[in-house]
Amino acid sequence: MKLLVCVCKTPDTTAKITFTDNNTTFDANGITFIMNPTDEWYALVRAIELKEQHGGSVTVINVGLNDSDQIIRKALAIGADDAVRINKAPTDAYDVAAQIAEYAKDKGFDIVFTGKETIDYNGFNVGAMLSELLDLPFVSLANKLDVNDGKATISRDIEGGIENLSVATPLVVSAQKGMAEQRIPNMRGIMAARRKPLQVVEPAAIEPLTTITNYELPPERSDIKYVDAENPAELIRLLHEEAKVI
Amino acid sequence: MSILVFIDHNEGKVKKASLEAVVYGAAMNAGDVVGIALGEIADDALATLGAYGASKVIVDKAAHFNHFDSRAYAKAIAAAAEQTGADVVIFAHDSSGKSLAGRVSVRLKAGLVSGATQLPNTDGSFTIRKSAFSGKAFADYTINTDKKVISVNPNSFPAKEGEGSAAVEAFDSGVGADAVSITVDSVSRMTDTVPLPEAELVVSAGRGLKGPENWGMIEELAIELGATTACSRPVSDDGWRPHHEHVGQTGITVSPNLYIAIGISGAIQHLAGVSSSKVIVVINNDPEAPFFKAADYGIVGDAFQVVPKLIDAVKTFKAS
Missing domain, CATH: 3.40.50.620 (HUPs)
Structure with a gap:
């Protein structure tokens, strides 16, 4: 099976977010970057497990400049076989999807994985856009995936429940919790990752469809009001009369 | 247009x-x-x-x-x-x-x-x-x-x-x-409550409740309020509550009118899933719990003492 996993570089979960240039640019100064958690923990690890079961190969792909190499090497250390980096700082989700589609369209991948969303722009868009560009079925929010004889059996989250479905490969899947367990790379994996191929591909000319023109930090929550533990009725009064939510 | x-x-x-x-x-x-x-x-x-x-x-x-x-x-x-x-x-x-x-x-x-x-x-x-x-x-x-x-x-x-x-x-x-290329084999859905992503009122609880056997009062409070129940990641990871209740960065993101967090310390990954809630209430026995910094209303106290009183207060409120 030929598997492709899209990985994105995102600020660390605990990073303090600030902006520069009059709130038009994310300030990457002093930020630690990580592989987007759902890409790493669920998409990548499930792809590696499927390769271990059925044979084949796992390629990771990233759209980014060479500051992405660190997370790409980590993906190789966890167990991907080779990597492709499309050499461009992406402008929007469409740019990312179109660059990956341009690379993947004639490579015959059986399954293309993404994480359900990135923790920076929270769009949920790359997988859906990629599937349309490749004209493939797309299953979002998958929490379980097995493949047998070219047929994928998938379970996905829907509002207040689960949908179980099956679909022939090739397809695009966005992965979330449940699909696999995080793997920590071991020393042997880290050593091996240094010798695994990382191909750098020049980007296609893609016009972004959207532009971020301004960022803003949310207003501080007004000071917390404490209610005496002996008197929860006061809380109910405040929620009704002041906050007007019940 | x-x-x-x-x-x-x-x-x-x-x-x-x-x-x-x-x-x-x-x-x-x-x-x-x-x-x-x-x-x-x-x-x-x-x-x-x-x-x-x-x-x-x-x-x-x-x-x-x-x-x-x-x-x-x-x-x-x-x-x-x-x-x-x-x-x-x-x-x-x-x-x-x-x-x-x-x-x-x-x-x-x-x-x-x-x-x-x-x-x-x-x-x-x-x-x-x-x-x-x-x-x-x-x-x-x-x-x-x-x-x-x-x-x-x-x-x-x-x-x-x-x-x-x-x-x-x-x-x-x-x-x-x-x-059509996808065959849907089955769908299972909770039918008795509003699905969490759509819920306007959410009652959520965490490890402070000590064990799954103590969720009775959480469910009762949710029923009295007409709210949907949710939980923190450790609680769903340990199997105390079903996965679809897990709110946070790797779980569900909610934006209800009211989010009541009981016995949840407020790790940044959990806050990522609730920060767009309109009003947040935190009930925790640890006054230093980071969740209080993100809350609108707080009660410092033992959940096992506070929640039953809160249920009574909701009942009184509804009767009035």
């Missing part, structure tokens, strides 16, 4: 998030709002969308649309956009919208903003605000294309019912059964 809204439905009823998407489209005040529904549903159920701002609903009732298939649906919705001459296509940012908005955006070569929390600013450009960095910031996206796709964050635009009835017209999308 003409606006097309995708209408998702379940068991014969239009989903609440789709009602909100119609309300959003109508509030744009930029032209006729037309709904597009797929699969079998009664005309009466679709006509009710008139009360939320739709002038018309078109529907392709072909049986092969009865189960969700993002590729076939996207083709049909794009065909409806062409036919109605829609400039803007709107989805709910839910499990269907997350599969469809990106596909339709590509088909129509239309810029997409997903998870919109505000109406577009059309003063000179077409700019929409959404939450970014997992709730730590807002980003304003300008759409550069003539056609636009927007998905609307659930609970951001209340589905207020007004007057009126929408005309319902049959629509032939031209998308046949051969476009």
Whole structure:
């Protein structure tokens, strides 16, 4: 099976977010970057497990400049076989999807994985856009995936429940919790990752469809009001009369 | 201008998030709002969308649309956009919208903003605000294309019912059964409560409750309030509560009117899932719990003492 996993570089979960240039640019100064958690923990690890079961190969792909190499090497250390980096700082989700589609369209991948969303722009868009560009079925929010004889059996989250479905490969899947367990790379994996191929591909000319023109930090929550533990009725009064939510 | 809204439905009823998407489209005040529904549903159920701002609903009732298939649906919705001459296509940012908005955006070569929390600013450009960095910031996206796709964050635009009835017209999308590649084998759904992503009131509990056997009072409080129950990650990882209750960065993101957190310390990953809640109440016996910094109201106290009193207070409030 030929598997492709899209990985994105995102600020660390605990990073303090600030902006520069009059709130038009994310300030990457002093930020630690990580592989987007759902890409790493669920998409990548499930792809590696499927390769271990059925044979084949796992390629990771990233759209980014060479500051992405660190997370790409980590993906190789966890167990991907080779990597492709499309050499461009992406402008929007469409740019990312179109660059990956341009690379993947004639490579015959059986399954293309993404994480359900990135923790920076929270769009949920790359997988859906990629599937349309490749004209493939797309299953979002998958929490379980097995493949047998070219047929994928998938379970996905829907509002207040689960949908179980099956679909022939090739397809695009966005992965979330449940699909696999995080793997920590071991020393042997880290050593091996240094010798695994990382191909750098020049980007296609893609016009972004959207532009971020301004960022803003949310207003501080007004000071917390404490209610005496002996008197929860006061809380109910405040929620009704002041906050007007019940 | 003409606006097309995708209408998702379940068991014969239009989903609440789709009602909100119609309300959003109508509030744009930029032209006729037309709904597009797929699969079998009664005309009466679709006509009710008139009360939320739709002038018309078109529907392709072909049986092969009865189960969700993002590729076939996207083709049909794009065909409806062409036919109605829609400039803007709107989805709910839910499990269907997350599969469809990106596909339709590509088909129509239309810029997409997903998870919109505000109406577009059309003063000179077409700019929409959404939450970014997992709730730590807002980003304003300008759409550069003539056609636009927007998905609307659930609970951001209340589905207020007004007057009126929408005309319902049959629509032939031209998308046949051969476009469907996904077979839905089964669907299991909690039927007794409002699904968490749609809930307006949420009662959530964490490891402070010490064990799954203590959730009785959480459920009772939720029932009394008409709220949906949720939990923190460790609680779902340990199997105390089902996975679909897990709220946080790797679980579900919620934006209810009221989020009550009981015995949850407030790790940054949990806050990422709740930060767009309108009002947050934290009940914790540790006054240093970081969640208090993100809360509007707090009670420092033992959950096992406070929650039963809170249930009594809700009962008294309801009786008054």
